[in-house]
Amino acid sequence: MVARVRRRCIPSLEPAGATICSIQVFRFAASLTLFPTWEQSSMQTAWLLFVYALIVVIGEAIVVAVGLAFWDRKFPALSVPISIVTYLAVFFLGWKLAVRVTEPKHGKELSS
Numbered sequence: 001m002v003a004r005v006r007r008r009c010i011p012s013l014e015p016a017g018a019t020i021c022s023i024q025v026f027r028f029a030a031s032l033t034l035f036p037t038w039e040q041s042s043m044q045t046a047w048l049l050f051v052y053a054l055i056v057v058i059g060e061a062i063v064v065a066v067g068l069a070f071w072d073r074k075f076p077a078l079s080v081p082i083s084i085v086t087y088l089a090v091f092f093l094g095w096k097l098a099v100r101v102t103e104p105k106h107g108k109e110l111s112s
Helices: 038-074 076-102
Strands: 005-011 019-025 030-033
Touching: 038 076
Parallel strands: none
Antiparallel strands: 005 019, 019 030
8 A cells, every 4th residue: 555645845935944845645635734834823823822712711701600600509618619620621621622623624735
């Protein structure tokens, strides 16, 4: 089982002289970009952080609302531990969700 591999390296216009390489394997439908350009990478990072901050703000608002409306009235002794756990869970799960939402779609690269 031998796959055809096409490799192209383009010298960058940056002063550092870095090289941008992309490796594509046609038979197994894989594509890899080793060094994304600075503009693309910084824009993806900014978008990821924006989406993460938005998810955290919405998640924390939900945690506080549920904590005040339900846990504080029904189970006052459990309200603090449950609030702390859900507060930290929003940060962890928010990052996982933000990474999944903002990851690039590589399927469109293979069709060209």
